Amino acid sequence: MNCDVNLGLPAALAAKWAVGREASAACFPEDGVFFLQEGFVKEIVALSGLCPEAQPAFFAAAAQIRSTPELLAFAWHCHWRLNVAPAAINAEHNPWPPKKADFTVMGNQFFFVFPILAALPRLKAYYAERGIPARILADTLHDLDVWAHTTYNLHGVWGYRDPRWLLNHTAPNLFGLGRLQFQFGKRNNPCNTWHQETTGQVVIFPPDGQRATEDGFFAHEDEPQAFTTIYNVDTDQETVTGTPVRPDGRIDQHPITLSLQEWKQPFVNDDPMITIHIPAGAPLEFDACRDSLRQAIAFFPRFFPDFHFKGVQCGSWVFDPQLTDYLPAQSNLVRFQTLFHRYPMVNGSSWQIRERVFGDPELPLDKVPQKTSLQKIVKKHLQEGRQWRSGCVITLPEEIA
Ligand SMILES: CC(C)(COP(=O)(O)OP(=O)(O)OC[C@H]1O[C@@H](n2cnc3c(N)ncnc32)[C@H](O)[C@@H]1OP(=O)(O)O)[C@@H](O)C(=O)NCCC(=O)NCCS
Known part of the structure; x- marks a missing residue:
């Protein structure tokens, strides 16, 4: 069957997807595409726990692809590109836009979910071989439901328009362990x-010679500088001197000196680390998050003993220390920060907090939603001419008790 890749995709992307068309067409299964069969689609629904409200749209999306020859051929081709062809093809002809994008293919709101999750049989075998409980696969794939809700909340329709995040799940390079993902x-x-x-x-030092603001963040180019960071390791004196990050996540302009005999670096660049992701879909409840971290530091040594991680890390709007200036100490966001050591993000900006709190980072301030206390806080801070910064965190395995 011929595969027409001009199904409303931007021309540049259609050209990238087109690579390998003949090869995928040559193995097109005339007796039915397995990952669009009702049974397969039902299995995805059951595993991911896609909510009953979204299910009719999901089944209808699969039915539309099955009954539209161009869509069916393209879905097969995408599966071939993503799950069958050598990975080098996708590296060389990357078919995804550089930024998150809104794709619908002939109006199909779930299109790419199907060829991506065509990897399910391989993924199940992978979990089984390693002895990873099937429940963890289900918890991980629950992201389909989470993102369907995000689409619904933003656009009023059920869908998952840019599901390439799911490529992490199928790699697999992402595991849902309780409240968080790793x-x-x-x-x-x-x-x-x-x-x-x-x-x-634990003490964190920013690199030497960075411009810092009065309130202890990395200064943007157009921001006045209050001080310059210091970082110097003196192997003769066996000391490290620097402007440390305070426990509140901001850089202190007064340098301190530590003895190298007592202080060591638990990790340096390129060391393996567990990276956290914070999915939407449920409150960020403190005990659930702590339990999730505990699960992660048990999970990796058990199922991936060759992954010698040195710590746990994350960077997100959620870790902007300024949130603690506004939100109550008992709020989930503030308590979550206390599970980690915080430090400023280089080039941290307001972009992600606007995306995640207003739904659209580009919305002008007079149009942003004002339903929750956080939405009001984020707007007020910006209206006062201040910046949001995002933030980074780390914790060491032995600190997760
Ligand atoms: C992370 C998350 C679950 C925290 O939500 P939470 O547990 O409700 O957080 P809190 O209880 O501390 O919330 C305090 C207030 O902020 C509001 N709030 C929290 N996150 C919000 C968000 N993303 N958008 C709008 N308001 C939000 C809450 O509704 C609450 O408002 P209220 O006082 O009017 O009731 C939530 O922000 C979320 O789902 N985010 C999307 C996922 C995400 O951004 N991940 C990080 C990606 S890097």
């Missing part, structure tokens, strides 16, 4: 972490 990560941050084993204390 990935195989790598340390890649200019800030330097030091740990004193005898006391368990």
Whole structure:
């Protein structure tokens, strides 16, 4: 069957997807595409716990693809590209836009979910081989429901328009363990972490020579500089001197000196780390998050003993220390921050908080929703001419008790 990739996709993307058309057409299964069969679609629904309200739209999306020859051929082709062809094809002809995008293919709101989750049989075999409980696969795939809700809340229709996030689930490079999700990560941050084993204390130093604002964040180019960060390791004196990040997540302009005999770096750049993701879909309840972290530090050594992670890390709007200036100490967002050591994000901006709190980062301030206390706080802060910064966190495995 011929595969027409011009189904309303932007021309540049259609050209990238077109690569391999003949090869995928040559193996098109005339007796039915397995991942669009009713039974397969029902299995995805059952595993992911897609909510009953979204299910009719999901089944209808599969039915539309089954009954539309161009869509069916393209879905098969996408499956071939994503799950069958050598990965190098996608690296060389990356068919996804650089930023999150709104794709519907002939109006189909779930289109790419199907070829991506065509990897399910391989994924199930992978979990079974490693002995990872099937419940974890189901919890991980629950993201389909989470993102269907996000689409519904934003657009008023059930769908998942840019589901390439699910490629992490099928890789697999993402596991839902309780409230949070976890990935195989790598340390890649200019800030330097030091740990004193005898006391368990952790100190984070930003890199040397960075412009910092009065309130202890990395200054943007157009912001006045209050001080410059210092970081210097003196191997002769066996000391490290720097402007440390305070426990409240902001850089202190007064340098301190630590002895290298007592203080060590628990990880440096390129070391393996567990990276956290915070899915929507439920409150960020403190005990549930702590339990989730505990699950993660037990999960990886058990099922991936070769992954010698040195710590747990995350960067997000959720860790902007300024949130604690506004939200009550008992709020989930504030309590969640206390599970970690916070430090400023280089180039941290207001973009992500606007995306996640207003639904659209580009909305002008006079149009942003004002239903929750956080929406009001985020708007007020911006109206006062201040910036949101996002933030980064780390914690060491031994601190997760
Ligand atoms: C992370 C998340 C679950 C926290 O929500 P929570 O547990 O309700 O947080 P809190 O209880 O501390 O919320 C305090 C207030 O902020 C509001 N709030 C929290 N997150 C909000 C959000 N993303 N958008 C709008 N308001 C939000 C709450 O409704 C509450 O308002 P209220 O006082 O009017 O009742 C929520 O923000 C969310 O689902 N985010 C989407 C996922 C995400 O952003 N992940 C990080 C990606 S890097």
